[in-house]
Amino acid sequence: MRTPFTSEVISDVHESSICIRLYLDECTQISFSGNFNVCSLSCFPAQGHGAKGDNEYEFSLEFLESVEPQVTHRSTQRQVNITVRKQEHSWWDRLTLQERKPVFLAPDFDRWMEESDAEMELRAKEEKISKISVESRSPKDPYLGLKRGYLFMYNLVQFLGFSWIFVNMTVRLFILGQDSLYDTFHTIADMMYFCQILAVVEVVNPALGIVRTGLMPPLIQLVGRNVILFVIFGSLEDMQNKAVVFFVFYLWSIIEIFRYPYYMLACISTEWTMLTWLRYSLWIPLYPMGVLAEAVAVIQSLPIFDETRLFSIPLPESLGSSLSFSYSLQIYLVLMFLGLFINFRHLFRQRKRRLRPKRRKLH
Numbered sequence: 001m002r003t004p005f006t007s008e009v010i011s012d013v014h015e016s017s018i019c020i021r022l023y024l025d026e027c028t029q030i031s032f033s034g035n036f037n038v039c040s041l042s043c044f045p046a047q048g049h050g051a052k053g054d055n056e057y058e059f060s061l062e063f064l065e066s067v068e069p070q071v072t073h074r075s076t077q078r079q080v081n082i083t084v085r086k087q088e089h090s091w092w093d094r095l096t097l098q099e100r101k102p103v104f105l106a107p108d109f110d111r112w113m114e115e116s117d118a119e120m121e122l123r124a125k126e127e128k129i130s131k132i133s134v135e136s137r138s139p140k141d142p143y144l145g146l147k148r149g150y151l152f153m154y155n156l157v158q159f160l161g162f163s164w165i166f167v168n169m170t171v172r173l174f175i176l177g178q179d180s181l182y183d184t185f186h187t188i189a190d191m192m193y194f195c196q197i198l199a200v201v202e203v204v205n206p207a208l209g210i211v212r213t214g215l216m217p218p219l220i221q222l223v224g225r226n227v228i229l230f231v232i233f234g235s236l237e238d239m240q241n242k243a244v245v246f247f248v249f250y251l252w253s254i255i256e257i258f259r260y261p262y263y264m265l266a267c268i269s270t271e272w273t274m275l276t277w278l279r280y281s282l283w284i285p286l287y288p289m290g291v292l293a294e295a296v297a298v299i300q301s302l303p304i305f306d307e308t309r310l311f312s313i314p315l316p317e318s319l320g321s322s323l324s325f326s327y328s329l330q331i332y333l334v335l336m337f338l339g340l341f342i343n344f345r346h347l348f349r350q351r352k353r354r355l356r357p358k359r360r361k362l363h
């Protein structure tokens with residue numbers, strides 16, 4: 001008697017069954033004959049026909065617990081798959097009675113299942129079924145192609161805009177060194193104005209149901225950035241040649257050169273794992289750094305607003321001449337950290353949802 005396999009038998013274990021795969025050596029055809037034993041000791045006798053003629057083959061395994069006598073098997077030219085049903089549906093600590101597994105036996109970890117995997121698998125199946133039933137109940141959107149085309153173009157334009165900003169700032173930093181920090185505004189502001197005005201679309205999109213996300217996080221981001229860009233930098237010439245402009249613009253642009261391509265791929269139902277990871281991870285250091293840089297800009301602008309009285313609110317003479325805009329900005333400083341907290345929590349949830357490990361595919 002010989003074993004029908006070359007070097008190893010691969011097996012995988014599920015709650016209710018075991019699948020054993022034999023990789024055939026000289027056999028081109030193999031058929032199992034006779035009955036397989038009940039209880040835990042199973043003999044697998046077979047007749048094979050191959051290059052070396054007809055041969056009898058056999059191997060045996062003593063399973064940890066009892067198995068059903070009926071065994072199903074399917075043969076191809078390269079391998080035989082034997083499925084053995086467990087008598088009781090339960091999770092086994094190991095496959096064989098003997099603690100050391102036979103040398104010819106190797107687990108197939110791609111298909112191996114443990115109790116926790118099975119639960120995950122069940123949950124994934126339930127989620128899939130409920131998704132399919134929701135999809136089948138909701139009518140197909142006739143404007144889907146149009147919406148996707150519009151979003152793709154929007155994201156492309158933003159990606160090009162922010163890439164231009166990022167590349168321009170990086171090149172200038174390399175060529176001019178520290179000097180480049182002080183005239184960022186004059187070289188970059190027009191493009192940043194364009195991108196940030198266009199970003200109004202990001203609040204309009206969820207409001208019109210074009211993208212399925214909350215209104216608040218993009219609104220906080222839009223208002224937050226535009227206050228800094230238009231009110232702090234745009235209206236105060238004294239702020240425009242400060243180094244903080246460089247840090248604010250650079251931090252904004254780094255996140256966007258990953259976020260917009262991610263959205264572009266989403267529009268064509270494509271996903272690159274690395275890009276998804278970057279989109280949902282880079283914000284962890286960048287968002288607090290960005291808000292910190294913005295807070296520095298606000299703090300630096302306070303004495304300038306006090307001095308210039310720009311945007312100050314006129315008061316009745318009895319209360320003094322006017323209320324400096326710097327008071328509003330001090331309240332805004334508190335709101336900024338509240339906004340950071342709301343968006344950080346939102347992005348953290350999004351990250352958990354998007355980077356959830358994908359379930360292993362079985363069979």
Ligand SMILES: CCCCCCCCCCCCC/C=C/C(=O)SCCNC(=O)CCNC(=O)[C@H](O)C(C)(C)COP(=O)(O)OP(=O)(O)OC[C@H]1O[C@@H](n2cnc3c(N)ncnc32)[C@H](O)[C@@H]1OP(=O)(O)O
Binds near residue numbers: 343
């Ligand atoms: C009432 C107003 C109060 C104002 C108070 C003011 C206080 C302000 C203080 C805050 C200051 C913040 C200023 C900002 C600073 C910085 O930017 S610092 C630099 C670093 N910044 C970041 O890291 C933030 C980057 N921004 C974002 O991540 C987002 O813009 C977001 C608004 C924070 C979250 O976006 P959201 O769209 O909700 O999440 P996503 O996971 O990205 O998308 C959800 C789904 O929607 C789809 N989608 C969204 N947009 C698009 C699009 N343009 N095109 C295509 N698809 C889009 C996306 O694919 C997701 O779909 P699913 O995957 O199917 O869920």
